[in-house]
Amino acid sequence: MKRLSIFTRGLIKENAVLVLMIGLCPALATSGTVRDGFGMGLAATFVLFFSNIIISMMRKVIPNEVRIPIFILIISTFVTIIDYFMQAFQPDLYRALGVFVPLIVVNCMILGRAEAYASKNPVLNSALDGLGVGLGFTLTLTVMGAIREILGNGTLLGMSVFGEGFKNAPVIFLILPPGAFLVIGVLKALLNKYYK
Amino acid sequence: MTSTRAMVVTLLVVAIICSVVLSFVYSYTGPRIEETQKELILVGLKEVIKADIFTAVVSDTVWEAMDSTNNVLGIVFRVFPQGYGGPIPIMVGLDLEGSITGIRIASAAEGLKETPGLGVKITEPDFRDQFIGKTLENILIKKDGGDIDAITAATISSRAVCNGIKQGIEKYASYLCPPFDKCRVFPEAFDFTEIIPEVLWYAIKENDTLGIVIVGGVQGYAEKIEFIVGVADGMRITGVEILRSNETPGIGEAIRDKVFLNSFKDRIPDAITGATISSKALIEGVQEKIEEFKGYLK
Numbered sequence: 001m002k003r004l005s006i007f008t009r010g011l012i013k014e015n016a017v018l019v020l021m022i023g024l025c026p027a028l029a030t031s032g033t034v035r036d037g038f039g040m041g042l043a044a045t046f047v048l049f050f051s052n053i054i055i056s057m058m059r060k061v062i063p064n065e066v067r068i069p070i071f072i073l074i075i076s077t078f079v080t081i082i083d084y085f086m087q088a089f090q091p092d093l094y095r096a097l098g099v100f101v102p103l104i105v106v107n108c109m110i111l112g113r114a115e116a117y118a119s120k121n122p123v124l125n126s127a128l129d130g131l132g133v134g135l136g137f138t139l140t141l142t143v144m145g146a147i148r149e150i151l152g153n154g155t156l157l158g159m160s161v162f163g164e165g166f167k168n169a170p171v172i173f174l175i176l177p178p179g180a181f182l183v184i185g186v187l188k189a190l191l192n193k194y195y196k
Numbered sequence: 197m198t199s200t201r202a203m204v205v206t207l208l209v210v211a212i213i214c215s216v217v218l219s220f221v222y223s224y225t226g227p228r229i230e231e232t233q234k235e236l237i238l239v240g241l242k243e244v245i246k247a248d249i250f251t252a253v254v255s256d257t258v259w260e261a262m263d264s265t266n267n268v269l270g271i272v273f274r275v276f277p278q279g280y281g282g283p284i285p286i287m288v289g290l291d292l293e294g295s296i297t298g299i300r301i302a303s304a305a306e307g308l309k310e311t312p313g314l315g316v317k318i319t320e321p322d323f324r325d326q327f328i329g330k331t332l333e334n335i336l337i338k339k340d341g342g343d344i345d346a347i348t349a350a351t352i353s354s355r356a357v358c359n360g361i362k363q364g365i366e367k368y369a370s371y372l373c374p375p376f377d378k379c380r381v382f383p384e385a386f387d388f389t390e391i392i393p394e395v396l397w398y399a400i401k402e403n404d405t406l407g408i409v410i411v412g413g414v415q416g417y418a419e420k421i422e423f424i425v426g427v428a429d430g431m432r433i434t435g436v437e438i439l440r441s442n443e444t445p446g447i448g449e450a451i452r453d454k455v456f457l458n459s460f461k462d463r464i465p466d467a468i469t470g471a472t473i474s475s476k477a478l479i480e481g482v483q484e485k486i487e488e489f490k491g492y493l494k
Contacts, residue, residue, distance in 0.1 A: 032312070058210075061206065062206060063202050063203045063206055065203055066203045066206065066207050069207060070206065070207060070210050073207075073210050073211055073214050074210065074214065076214075077214040077217060077218060080218055080221070081217075081218070081221050084221055084222060084225040084226075084229065085221075085225060087225070087229045087232070088225040088228040088229045088232055089228070089232070091232050091233070091236060092306060095306050095307040096304070096306075096307070098307070152312065152313075153312065153313070170313065172311075172312060172313035172314070175312040175313065176311070176312065
């Protein structure tokens, strides 16, 4: 049961974006559509999951003084791997996410989990922690993407939702960068009201 | 307190392992990435001009479009004019007369950075298809005195598209030339003035002579090989094309091979194995003609 809670706490209770308020930059920039938000979330989850496992495995041999460069090396290796695979198999998504894929390297959410959790806990727990936090991030970005895409562009996954009439005058504001702040604010308010 | 040596060694080992892993991943995905990018470009090329074969004239920027029997139909070029939110990636097809056969603007998912709901409307058919059939003169938005209806509240993006296409045509139209024409061996030039009828021309760009174009002939293995060659000032060969030849099919006709002809641009190539007589004849013919007319070069 304790293991399960390691996994689930990252989903909502300690959600990186909405509760800990970290990893906000990619959350704002890549949640314009459901596809982008989901894709970015999965990419970050992949990196978080594997870097947590490797760092946890190596926690006893990493000298304390050089732990940060080693974390960054490991994280950036996984980021480069996902970057290559996206370029090869999901070129459209890759171009839409743009610079935010390489920037996963310096996403404080990932380095934060490495430093605060994986470097101090056993492998299985670290894997669960990475997966939970990553999926929490994915969930947030997907929900934000859905809200912004439906109201801001009148589409969901690129398909029209409300028909032609709405398409001409959607709430464009929501798909622009300030709209992301608004959506994060609303989601955080809802979370505070119903989860405490 | 860890010893310095332990720190260095750990860091080094981790870095080496990471590099090895990445090189494996790259050796697997690298070719696939290239293929994906080529496929994407080909899809775009086919959207702007109805052709079967595309050969890059300027790598990643200008392509020549041909039908399945190698007849030249036109060119396609890419431009990236500065829009409102960033560069706008546009692909433009031109037929041999210089009018637009189609344009393709990358969608937001493909990297277009214009404002959602406003600027991105430049990708919609209503705007895009206005360009079909237009030539250099009338590609301007109506506000600027042209024929293109700008998108309401997205004048900057609309204007950027027009200007980008216009500048692209000005820059790349010189690549647009019928087969066997002088411009094929001297793509940098815009105009040619005859010095000796049917034999020698000056290649001209904006009132400057850049070099000469020579038509010549030489005895091949079977019949006379006629060729056209461009030479820029400083004795640099800009291109060689075969106008007429009737060498042995599959052997001597190898002199028509693009790779062989293109190799003239760097230095005088070696003869082709298996087609020694024909290729030597051509190489010597080209050298002789350049020698004969080099007095016209600066």
